[in-house]
Structures are given as structure tokens and as C-alpha cells.
Amino acid sequence: MKTRLFAAIAASALICSAAPMAQAATPAQALPAPKVDVSLPAAGQTETAVLSGGCFWGVQGVFEHVKGVKKVYSGYSGGPGIAAQYELVSTGTTGHAESVQITFDPQQISYGEILRIFFTVATDPTQLNMQFPDEGTQYRGEIFYATPDQKRVAEAYIKQLNDAHVFKKPIATRVDPLKGFFKAEDYHQDYLTRHPEQPYIATYDLPKVAMLREVFPDRYVAKANTVFPADQSKAQPTRTARAF
Numbered sequence: 001m002k003t004r005l006f007a008a009i010a011a012s013a014l015i016c017s018a019a020p021m022a023q024a025a026t027p028a029q030a031l032p033a034p035k036v037d038v039s040l041p042a043a044g045q046t047e048t049a050v051l052s053g054g055c056f057w058g059v060q061g062v063f064e065h066v067k068g069v070k071k072v073y074s075g076y077s078g079g080p081g082i083a084a085q086y087e088l089v090s091t092g093t094t095g096h097a098e099s100v101q102i103t104f105d106p107q108q109i110s111y112g113e114i115l116r117i118f119f120t121v122a123t124d125p126t127q128l129n130m131q132f133p134d135e136g137t138q139y140r141g142e143i144f145y146a147t148p149d150q151k152r153v154a155e156a157y158i159k160q161l162n163d164a165h166v167f168k169k170p171i172a173t174r175v176d177p178l179k180g181f182f183k184a185e186d187y188h189q190d191y192l193t194r195h196p197e198q199p200y201i202a203t204y205d206l207p208k209v210a211m212l213r214e215v216f217p218d219r220y221v222a223k224a225n226t227v228f229p230a231d232q233s234k235a236q237p238t239r240t241a242r243a244f
Contacts, residue, residue: 030215031120031166034112036156038149046070047106049114050077050144050181052097053123053173054131058205059100061192062122062212064224068108073101073227074184074191077144084182092136099144101181109219112153115143117219119161119173121212126169133204141173144181151175189227 041047053059056074063072076084079095089096102114119125123141124132131139145151154175162170183189192205213220 028211028214031116031161032164033116034153034157035160036153037110037112038106038153040110041106043107045106046103047111048146049102049104049111049150050099050146050178051102051114051118051122052077052099052140052142052144053118053125054098054127054139054141055134055200055204056098056100056184056188057191057201058208059118059122060190061201061205061224062117062208063100063102063114064190064193064226065209065212065221066104066109066114066117066216067219067221069102069104069225071103071225071227073181074188075099075101076182076184077178077180078142078176081180081182086185086188089138092138094138096138096182097140097142098138098184099142099181101183111150112157113219115154115157117212117216119157119171120215121208123173125158125171125173126167128172141171143173143175144178145175146178151177186228190224193224193226 038047051059060072060074063069075098076089076094076096077099078097079089083089083094084096088094089098104114125141127141129135129137129140131141143150143154145154158171158173158175161167192201192209195201196206
């Protein structure tokens, strides 16, 4: 079962300070823009990106604050639909990764820029089969491409960053074809926005939103573009405490 940190705020802050994101030389600095990107489609069209980079709470929470993003769902990708249930995925045996499906307006933000924000803010792409503090293949980094153009852009951007030695270690994020995206249970949607006081969110995910605002001020929107109305509450899932 997925684990979440429910220690006191002080202990959470200590853990957080010991495990910063593995960004380039300066943490609060945007990664280089992609040299290769998807061609601009006709106006009025939307596109989708499916990404996994650790717990979907934080990744969804980041992209709900990105200008040009229309909707972000938490969900599961990489495994069969029949097993796309939280209790099964959290065992790490179904082949799924916790993922997000991002619907965006390519006239406002490109696929390459989505990946740039993803690698800069939402995830540490050098971690293999984990995203601190969560471990397991369900927390792996993966870009699920839906078109040849998305595959080309993702592979080119990873090569660009690796060749420039932007990170201290090679990027471990995989690039694989999208075989399906299955929305997560309602109680997982908009979790960061609805539970900002939760210790895990406060320690690991709210700093990502703050970093988005700092390094991408032109991309940041203050009001989260949530799946559900702000006043529509959902039951909070049970979590198992994890000791460090």
C-alpha cells in the first residue's frame, strides 16, 4: 500500500531539508527550453500529455496552476484497465504508474514547455522507480507519448538535457507509448488544493507550486483549475504512516 508521511510538521520540514529536488546548479532556476517542439496546430484544438513522476497529488497540483492548461486528472497508466484501482496499483505489481493527464491549449503552451515545467518543478527525473519519499515502480518517471511528434520531442529533450549535464545524474524518466489512461478515484482528484495542510502535501508538494510561481511567473496562475468545484468535498483516503 502506498505510504505517506504523517509525522509532525517540524519533523517533515527536517526531512524536506535533507532531500532537495535534484535540479540544476540553482534550485530556483528553469531548465533550458526544448530545442525541438511540436508544430503549432490549428486554433481551437486541444492536446493531451500523460506524465508520471511520483505521487500524482503533487504533479496534478502543479499543472492545475499552469496557464494554458485546461484540465488535469490524476490516474494510472502503463497497466491494464481492470487493475487500475488504487489499492491494486499501490502494491506495485500491476504495471501502472501514478500519472496525470494534462489537457492543454497548444496556442498558449507547447508540449515541449509542458515537459520543461515537468522536469524543472514537478519531479526529479534522475530517480529510478521512486520519487522521494515514495518507492516502487508505481512512482517511476515516465512520459507516455500519444503521437510520433510527442515521442520525438520527449526523446530529444531528454538527450538535450543529458548532453548538457544539467543534472548530476542521467535522466531515468522513460519514454513509452500510451496504451491507456485510467482516471483515479474521486478522492485523489485536486488533493493538493483540498488538503494543503496535510503534512505530506505541505512538505513535498506545496514547495513545487511555490517554485512554479518563482521560476515560471509568466506561466503561473494563482487560482487552481480544478477537476471539481472548490466547495465540493471528497472523502480523504486512509494513509499508512511511514517512519524515517
